Amino acid sequence: MSSHINNILKQAITTFTCRPDLFCSNLHLLISLLDRTTAEDVNLHPQFTTDSLWNQPGKAPVSCIDIYEDNNITMGIFIIKPGGKLPLHNHPEMHGLIKVIAGKVTITSYSINTEKTVEIDSRSLKSDFLPALSYTHKKILTAELTSSEIVDTSSNTCLLDPNNKNLHEILTVDGPAAFLDILAPPYGTLVPDNGPRLCSYYSILSQVCPNIYRLQENKSPSWYWTDAFPYTGPELQVQ
Ligand SMILES: [Fe+2]
Numbered sequence: 093m094s095s096h097i098n099n100i101l102k103q104a105i106t107t108f109t110c111r112p113d114l115f116c117s118n119l120h121l122l123i124s125l126l127d128r129t130t131a132e133d134v135n136l137h138p139q140f141t142t143d144s145l146w147n148q149p150g151k152a153p154v155s156c157i158d159i160y161e162d163n164n165i166t167m168g169i170f171i172i173k174p175g176g177k178l179p180l181h182n183h184p185e186m187h188g189l190i191k192v193i194a195g196k197v198t199i200t201s202y203s204i205n206t207e208k209t210v211e212i213d214s215r216s217l218k219s220d221f222l223p224a225l226s227y228t229h230k231k232i233l234t235a236e237l238t239s240s241e242i243v244d245t246s247s248n249t250c251l252l253d254p255n256n257k258n259l260h261e262i263l264t265v266d267g268p269a270a271f272l273d274i275l276a277p278p279y280g281t282l283v284p285d286n287g288p289r290l291c292s293y294y295s296i297l298s299q300v301c302p303n304i305y306r307l308q309e310n311k312s313p314s315w316y317w318t319d320a321f322p323y324t325g326p327e328l329q330v331q
Pocket residue numbers: 181183188260
């Protein structure tokens with residue numbers, strides 16, 4: 093019998109390769125599978141939830157376990173150290189699903205191309221509020237703070253899409269935390285007419301009005317780096 097994580101993988105592949113008219117129902121199925129996912133389903137090693145691993149000198153603040161990647165989806169596990177975070181970053185023209193499987197995190201999410209951000213950008217361009225160059229080079233982004241929520245193992249799956257909640261920062265609460273992450277398409281694949289799909293990092297430049305911010309693209313912060321651990325969960329078959 094196929095394992096739960098294998099069923100998730102198959103459903104993820106189906107969801108992100110199916111006909112457009114079947115996408116919503118497949119996404120719904122994928123989310124309902126993810127909602128029932130635990131650390132045991134991927135055999136997450138208990139070392140990740142103990143302090144001794146994270147106290148090792150030189151230990152990366154975030155560990156990644158790659159589970160699967162093809163041209164359409166990537167599936168993996170992120171584990172963040174106590175008090176650590178994933179810096180604010182984007183997912184260009186991607187969908188993302190997050191299911192927390194250990195610990196607790198605060199996910200702060202921003203949306204782009206909302207009614208408010210589009211209106212503010214068109215007003216700013218007219219009044220030349222920001223140099224047009226910054227927009228052209230996409231170094232400054234207008235984004236709407238959509239939510240800041242505490243998510244733990246009892247919470248449902250968090251979903252982001254090309255506009256809604258497309259940027260987020262993920263901060264651990266009370267100890268280390270781990271989440272299963274599905275991204276479609278993967279980083280590195282081509283965005284039509286726009287080159288490879290890169291992960292960009294941002295900081296808040298200014299607040300324009302309640303919940304609307306200008307975000308400045310930055311290099312990856314020096315305090316953020318990752319190391320990799322092998323996947324040790326059930327064997328996966330996609331055929
Ligand atoms: Fe992310």
